[in-house]
Amino acid sequence: MKQNVIAIDGPAGSGKSTVAEKVAEILGFVYIDTGAMYRAVTARVLDGGFALTDLNHIAELAKRVRVRFSREQGSVHVWAEGVDVTEEIRNPEVTAAVAQVSQVPAVREAMIRLQREMAAEGAVVLDGRDIGTVVLPDACAKIFLTASVAERAQRRWLEMKEKGYELDLTALQQEMEKRDRQDSERELSPLILAEDAVLLDTTGVMISAVVDRVVNIYRERCNNA
């Protein structure tokens, strides 16, 4: 059992990153946003003009790219191949393509290796789709966050609006459902509930209550792990 490792998985918009970031802050842990890593590879695939079906080039890129995080003036930046892709990885084009890129075996292999390296020291919170099942199956605290698709779409819509994107809510919800399906039905590392994960439905629940619950789960499960 790996002490000091919290794995948070769940579908898009379930509140993973907000919760993971706050939990990491409270415990003094490092937060690793693994979705940002798949998004960073996807941004470089799109920048390179590669088709999403061009598996050879995508695999080559995944092998050489080193995704890294830096903290500048309190905010986290994401880098890939020396390019700051922090803004780009949240744009609708990357969001629409990421589930396809993240299914490529070489991409998963490279990202999982990097994630394990980053988590090796412990005192980390990772969020994603396969953290508790594949990346760190011996994490002492595993959480699976979910919420109704309507609420998840609404949250994402508001988040994008704050970033200056006026998206159509119905289309956004449909796209989210499609991405969830791709993530849940893929062969490698599908989004599934780990046997020993705690399932938390965040529909209508305040973020601060979810954060408290996750910190308590960590304290109950990890302190004597």
Ligand code: C5P
């Ligand atoms: O968490 P976020 O929505 O930013 O993740 C973007 C995409 O990255 C997911 O839809 C999924 O396709 C992929 N992903 C993954 N495995 C992870 C994290 C994200 O396949 N551990």
